Amino acid sequence: MTTKVDPGAPAFTKLTDLASRALGAGVVAANDELFAQRENLINAWEPAFDPGEFGHKGKVYDGWETRRRREPGNDWAIVCLGSHGIVRGVVVDTAWFRGNYPPYISIEAVHIEGYPSTAELVAAEWTTLVAKAPCEGDSKNYYEVDDERCWTHVRLSIYPDGGVARLRVHGEVVANPSFLAGTIDLVAAENGGRLVRTSDDFYSSPAQIILPGRARHMGEGWENARRRGEGNDFAVFALGQRGTVRHVEVDTGYYVGNAPGWVRLSAADARTADIDDDDAWTDIVARRRVVADTRHRFLVEEALEATHVRLDVYPDGGLSRLRVFGELSETALAEARERWGSTRP
Numbered sequence: 001m002t003t004k005v006d007p008g009a010p011a012f013t014k015l016t017d018l019a020s021r022a023l024g025a026g027v028v029a030a031n032d033e034l035f036a037q038r039e040n041l042i043n044a045w046e047p048a049f050d051p052g053e054f055g056h057k058g059k060v061y062d063g064w065e066t067r068r069r070r071e072p073g074n075d076w077a078i079v080c081l082g083s084h085g086i087v088r089g090v091v092v093d094t095a096w097f098r099g100n101y102p103p104y105i106s107i108e109a110v111h112i113e114g115y116p117s118t119a120e121l122v123a124a125e126w127t128t129l130v131a132k133a134p135c136e137g138d139s140k141n142y143y144e145v146d147d148e149r150c151w152t153h154v155r156l157s158i159y160p161d162g163g164v165a166r167l168r169v170h171g172e173v174v175a176n177p178s179f180l181a182g183t184i185d186l187v188a189a190e191n192g193g194r195l196v197r198t199s200d201d202f203y204s205s206p207a208q209i210i211l212p213g214r215a216r217h218m219g220e221g222w223e224n225a226r227r228r229g230e231g232n233d234f235a236v237f238a239l240g241q242r243g244t245v246r247h248v249e250v251d252t253g254y255y256v257g258n259a260p261g262w263v264r265l266s267a268a269d270a271r272t273a274d275i276d277d278d279d280a281w282t283d284i285v286a287r288r289r290v291v292a293d294t295r296h297r298f299l300v301e302e303a304l305e306a307t308h309v310r311l312d313v314y315p316d317g318g319l320s321r322l323r324v325f326g327e328l329s330e331t332a333l334a335e336a337r338e339r340w341g342s343t344r345p
Contacts, residue, residue: 023081023211083190091168093164184241186241233316244305252294257292260318268282283301
């Protein structure tokens, strides 16, 4: 599941976590992981802790932990981002690491297309995004990044050793235009789609319903609180690419007793209207009944070019996935190519 954003956290934490396993990221290398596996760094859920759990190598931690270093140097781990993107900020979460956290960290990035080997990554010319900076234990440590280039991999370095529970790399997806031809999912997070606002994310965020693949359980979707008053719940998404919507998919998979009774999809073009104005929105799927634990597919009632979509659920209830399929115009595709080219290091 996606971690809910702390209202007091920096604004960048509301952006897509490019390093999340839920987006397809992977920890492809680390120089040491004796106490706890590097793969834990990018798990989407909050780190857990069982004070009584020990293994053959010591205390079991839900994170990445290296051995005590007895020689000069430092430890590191390399993450292949789930989608190429511009990094706006990094969170180094040392939850539960109290006497064994690294006192300093740094973050570097590189742009290498394709699937480089570990040797190629280690030998690459890395760019510093966060210079060596203090890090506190059992805390979410926030580091803002000021860089307009697009990256494919990041390297977390810890000084000199220790444990980190999670690494979050928040930013903006820069989609490869080679994969934007034809009919695509315009709202998909991997294509740059993102949550703009929602009426309620009490149990889990609607940002999860635009992640790749089908949800594996109810915790990987959007679930709001039970509504006791008037009105209904909704979520507004910015499309990753401006496009003409053709059909949509609304998946209530795993929502058995808490699916919405009805849904509605509308679209708006922020180039010509204010999305905060109700008159800016046009129904593409008028209010329709949906059923529990089912994947619904709807043709749109009006094919129009849009930059944003709004999903309304009535009166409340959970969804596991939303797909908005359509095509880019030649102008929009040209803009995507220009952004891809201009942001590459």
